Amino acid sequence: MLLLTSLLSLLTFSAPAAQAPTDWRTPFELGNGNTTATYDECLAYYQRLDAAYPEIQLREAGTTDSGRPLHVVVVSGDGDMDPASLRAKGRRVVFIQNGIHPGEPEGIDASLMLARDYVQNKALRRQLADVVLVIIPIYNVGGALNRNTSTRTNQNGPESYGFRGNARNLDLNRDYIKQDSRNARSFAALFQRWQPDVYVDTHTSNGADYQYTLTLIATQKDKLHPALSQYMQRELLPALYGGMDRKKWYLAPYIDFAGRTPDARGLLGFLETPRYSTGYTTLFNTIGFVTETHMLKAYTPRVRATYDFLSLLIGTVQRQKAALAAARTEALRLSQQQQEFALGWRLDTTRAEQFTFRGYAGKTKPSEVSGQPRLYYDRQAPYVRPIPYYNTFVPTTTVQRPRAYVLPQAWGEVAERLRLSGVQLRALSADTVINGETYYIADYKTSPRPYEGHYLHSGVQLRPVRQSRQFLRGDYYISLAQPAARYLIETLEPQATDSFFAWGFFDSVLQQKEYFSDYVFEDLAAQLLRQKPELRAQLTQKQQTDPAFAASGPAQLDWLYRQSDHYEPSHLRYPVLRVL
Known part of the structure; x- marks a missing residue:
């Protein structure tokens, strides 16, 4: 008996202690409900997941302006992390980007x-049989490292957060076309590698007060290819709105409005041009969403609403995988046949649908600062009522699809951005004369102040001319028979809102390089008029119809100079040739 007791005692003391279960709570869950993960905490948590689960992979995906790498997380049910292989298996790709504005960190957590x-x-894991998740943990790394407690003046938490501007003080959600930042160039390569079906960019809104915790920007329906737009409008959005309603996160379109309050004149649709993330992704037939949690709600419900939306979206994509795949395949096919493309849009204020809006009454009271009437929203006076929602946009400028563009190699920064966005460039093997259509810049307006590092051009007027032009070995012939056709048109057509011309990439052609001395050119101009009677007739007519021109000797000399062979052919000539 003594021996048995001793053996039992020995076994008791020599048995290994039971291991405590791994604590998988995130930094947000370990906090007080009003904290968000730092950059280092975020990466450390994903590193733990990567080490513990073969279905999760954390990798570097390029550089950022901060000097730190951009990271990407892939969640794949069978551990396959190769985009081409996953597409061959029929997986739908949902791409989630967080922290483009690190002061809006709900998506990070x-x-x-x-x-x-x-x-x-287990229930969520089953969805990974059909869907793969691609997550950028924090896109604006420099802004995330620039942490503070005060710059989000109107926002109700978290206690500290990152800054909107990146390491170069750029707003990265204006940089998807111009790609001034290394972040944007890394993103373009990553996006093209994955070619997602659905893209989500997580944000926090400013603006009016209302009952919603989360509002949504969906890809503008009229800008999205009709095949995808019909699917999004008829199947995807109803499932998302209904699902969020059932979770008691009543969903609304992003609250943009023209009146004093949202109910005064109704809501306005948001037109995301390609400078924005979802405007860029639309160019490649990817459905895009921007989640906007409400700045005045507490941080915990904002995080929970974002989580529930993302989970609902993934589940909906899994259930609708066949319809989504069919719509995207059709859009990609028909895009190759599309001949007319819109370059500019305007809101149609004659067409509105009714949206049942959950708001608060907007009232006025004397300002304690100025004594003047000031707006406030009375949370003791909620309302639910239909208001107009204007979300129909119509094209203002269109262009016919060319067969190809020819880009001189001198514009290397443009060629680099084209490559990053998946464009196939073919370098000419010999000096070649190519016939096509050249644009001359007839007029344009330039913003008086810089916007995101550029003086934007708008109101561009063109004078198209059919001509033959000499191109050099190494210049780029860019066929439109490729998936990036729409991207090419919206970047290389000067009248497009976010074209490379609009962003100032071709500004050197706007400056004249040679001119004349007036006292010398007077004699040449007189000789020119004697040699060309038809030119004399044109000058006389212009003098008779334009008094100011007739009264100005310098203006008449300049006009003659521009009609002569001395005037440089490259002035105001857009460098890109349209091959028709």
Whole structure:
């Protein structure tokens, strides 16, 4: 008996202690409900997931202006992390980007929980049989490292957060076309590698007060290819709105409005041009969403609403995988046949739908600062009523699809951006004369102040001319028979809102390089008029119809100079040739 007791005692003391279960709570969950993960905490958590689960991979995906790398997280049910292989298996790709504005960090915290739950929760894990998740943990790394407690003046938490501008003080959600930042160039390569079906960019809104915790910008329906637009309008959006309603996160379009309050004149649709993330992704037939949680709500419900939306979206994509795949395939096919493309848009204020809006009454009271009437929203006076929602846009400028563009190699920064966005460039093997259509810049307006590092051009007027032009070996012939056709048109057509011309990439052609001395050119001009009677007739007519011109000797000399062979042919000539 003594021997048995001793053996039992020995076994008791020599048995290994039971290991405590791994604590998988995220930094947000470990906090007080009003904190967000720092850059280092975010990466450390994904590194733990990567080490523990073969379904999760954290990798570097290029550089950023901060000097730190951009990271990407892939969550794949069978551990396959190759985009081409996953597409061959018919997986739908949902791409989630967080922290473009690190002071709006709900998506950062929501995605940490989401990645964990999709490998630990059996019901969620089953969705990974059809869907792969691609997550950028923090896009604006420089802004995330520039942490503070005060710059989000109107926002209700978290306690500290990152800054909107990146390491170069750029707003990265204006940089998708111009790609001044290394962040944007890394993103373009990553996006083209994955070619997602659905893209989500997570944000926090400013603006009016209302009952919603989360509002949504969906790809503008009239800018999206009709095949995808019909699917999004008829199937995807109803499922998302209905699903969020059932979760008691009543969903509304992004609250943009023209009146004093949202109910005064109704809501306005948001037109995301290609400078924005979802405007860029639309060019490649990817459905885009921007989640906008409400700045005045507490931080915890903002994170929870973002989490629930992302989870709902993934589940909806899984259930609708066949319809989404068919719509995207059709859009890609028909895009190759499309002949007319819109370059500019305007809101049609004659067409509106009714949206049942959950708001607060906007009232006025004397300002304690100025004594003047000031607006406030009375949360003791909520209302639910239909208001107009204007979300129909019509084209203002269109262009016919060319067969190809020819880009001189001198514009290397343009060629670099084209390549990053998946454009196939063919370098000419020999000096070649090519017939086509050349634009001359007839007029344009330039913003008086810089916007995101550029003086934007708008109101561009063109004078098209059919001509033959000499191009050199190494210049780029760019066929439009490729998936990036729409991207090419909206970047290389000067009248497009976010064209490379609009962003100032071709500004050197706007400056004249040679001119004349008036006292010398007077004699040449007189000789020119004697040699060309038809030119004399044109000058006389212009003198008779334009008094100011007739009264100005310098203006008449300049006009003659521009009609002569001495005037440089490259002035105001847009360098890109349209091959028709």
